[in-house]
Amino acid sequence: MIDHRQAFQDEARELLSELESTLLELDEKREDNELVGRAFRALHTIKGSGAMFGFLDIAAFTHGLENAFDRLRKGQLTVSQDLIGLSLNAADQIKKMLDAAAGLGAADLTRSEAILTELRFLIGAPETEMAAAAATPPPPAPVQSGPAREWRIRFRPSREALLNGTNPLRLIDELRQMGDLRVTVDASAIPPLSEINPEHCYLAWELMLTTPSDANSIRDVFVFVENDCELTIEPTDGAAVEPETPAAPVQPAESRRAAQAAAAGASSIRVSAEKLDQLVNLVGELVTVQARLSEVAARREDAEVLAVSEQVEHLTSALRENSMSIRMLPLRATFERFRRLVHDLGADLEKQVELTLEGADTELDKTVIDQLNDPLVHIIRNSMDHGIETKEARRAAGKPPMANIHISAQHSGANVLIRVSDDGRGVDVEKVRKRGIEQGLIQAGAQLSETEIVSLIFAPGFSTAAKVTDVSGRGVGMDVVRRNVEALRGSIEVDNKPGTGLTVTLRLPLTLAIIDGLLVRVDDDYFILPLANSLECVELTTSDIEDAHGNHLANVRGQLVPYIRLREYFQMATQKPEREQVMVVETEHGRYGFVVDQVLGDHQTVIKNLGRIYRNVSVVSGATILGNGTVALILDPHRLVQNAIRAVSHNNPVVGRKNGRARDRRNQNKSNTRKEVTIDAT
DSSP states (O other): OHHHHHHHHHHHHHHHHHHHHHHHHHHHOTTOHHHHHHHHHHHHHHHHHHHHTTOHHHHHHHHHHHHHHHHHHTTSSOOOHHHHHHHHHHHHHHHHHHHHHTTSSOOOHHHHHHHHHHHHHHHTOOHHHHHHHHHSOOOSSOOOOSOOEEEEEEEEEOTTTTTTTOOHHHHHHHHHTTSEEEEEEEOTTOOOGGGOOTTSOOOEEEEEEEESOOHHHHHHHTTTTGGGEEEEEEETTOOOOOOOOOSSOOOGGGHHHHHHHSOTTOOOOOOOHHHHHHHHHHHHHHHHHHHHHHHHHHHHTOHHHHHHHHHHHHHHHHHHHHHHHHHEEESHHHHHHHHHHHHHHHHHHTOOEEEEEEOTTOEEEHHHHHTTHHHHHHHHHHIIIIISOOHHHHHHTTOOSSEEEEEEEEEETTEEEEEEEEOSOOOOHHHHHHHHHHTTSSOTTOOOOHHHHHGGGGSTTOOOOSSOOSSSOSSOHHHHHHHHHHHTTOEEEEEEETTTEEEEEEEEESOSSEEEEEEEEETTEEEEEEGGGEEEEEEEOHHHHHHTTTSOEEEETTEEEEEEEHHHHTTOOOOOOSOEEEEEEEETTEEEEEEESEEEEEEEEEOBOOOGGGTTOTTEEEEEEOTTSOEEEEEOHHHHHHHHHHHHHHHOHHHHHHHTTGGGGTTSOHHHHHHHOOOOOO
């Protein structure tokens, strides 16, 4: 029973998330009956399953709200801002009641009563009706209007029904509320007393129900047990019954019935995140052991051992891909959650803001998604408070009163780019500069680029707010964004357009566990480059070096590609070999090369976090253990190139600006490029 109660809580939270999104959408499309039906079904399911598994307080409270949406469906009530706001508050209260049931604090039951009282006055429901709702959860199936019809219902629960938390008498009571009910009990399956299992159900029922409701409404009463019972519903007059046709997309909690209409054999199970993490960790250890096996097999030159090693490598690779794909989830649920945040902040700040989403089906590792919520919340709050202007200010600037915040996601190699854009005022660079000087973050005479000045908003304690409010002003929001994103081995970029808007881009790794890498060597040290970013490997010839006249440029099939020599970048005091190789990778700044002694080949890389002492080494995103037991650092090509460009920018601002547009210069001739591009990280 504990497992079933936990399943209900998980399912109820999913439904509440769907309900919240539906309510916010309904606030914009108040004549959409489909949205009303979707909200009603979510409430209906929470109430019905809550009553079944012993959450009677949640079922009773939810029923009061369900009544309101039943009236909306019947046209007896119209959608209003007050109803939407009260419904959102009710959804929050249900979440608190779920938390209380899970032992995570206590729910204020007086708040439940206050919400029901407000709801009663809002919809004009009789006080007795609301009092009844607070006392006992009535039936989930709505009684329809129209001529009554008699139905014969044969219901035989499975033997294990009681063990699964089903109370057949409660279902019969729900049917009784729909009309006139005559009940006949079939006790023929009861075994001799010596063979009775007191936890099994041996009874069956034949029920004659006279009601104006249709077959679908009657079937709704049995929605949670339909797959575990024998059930027939047919009119006594012998007339044909119309097949069930859902009017709207089936909600998550109604998946039991949907499974029957879906492809045969399709099924899913819930697995705790802890077990999933344990599986991925074990696969990671297996990958490391497999690499060691390959190393040993290669040294022994035994054909049989090599064959076994190759087979283990193939199986390990397939297992790795399967286990990682299980943890990949779409970002839609995370993005949809912010509709409520924008709605509530808009009301508090008296600003009209529309949230639009793009790429919500982009998938990301669940571990990354779990840590993504706080950074995005702070970015949106900062945008709402500092970026978006008041309606009056927007009109004066020639902008529409309704502002826009746009969240998008897209894959980029081994990363996912998440952008949060607004059409507000952008960052006042001069104001940020003055504030930075006041707080001692920069010197008064410092010559900084606009990008460097804007980056001050991520400094601890930095804020341009004149006073502290509930939304901002304490200088901790954007600092939290920076720290959380860096903890995920990601990076942040800001594109500021004063007067037009601001775009914050989060570059995040697809996963924090295992990646496909490219193993390279510099002297006796090993490094890993993400395979998704790697394009090709070419030899760096003596003529290439001579033709570049001291610049770090390689001729790759007629195109000049700037490169970074890892030996020089990491200041390794070793002798340069006669032959070097350039690994060409794709970055946001265009194609860049990394010069190494040797490219050794593909490598399944289990990412190990470095200790806290290395937390400020931005160009290294982790480490891995090779088959021979040595450690290889996992490099971040994007950060390497970014740091190299920044170093050049400080030495020669003109060169730095042109380096930032490397992608646009790929087809320029050699003489022009030689003057414009220089990469020298030393």
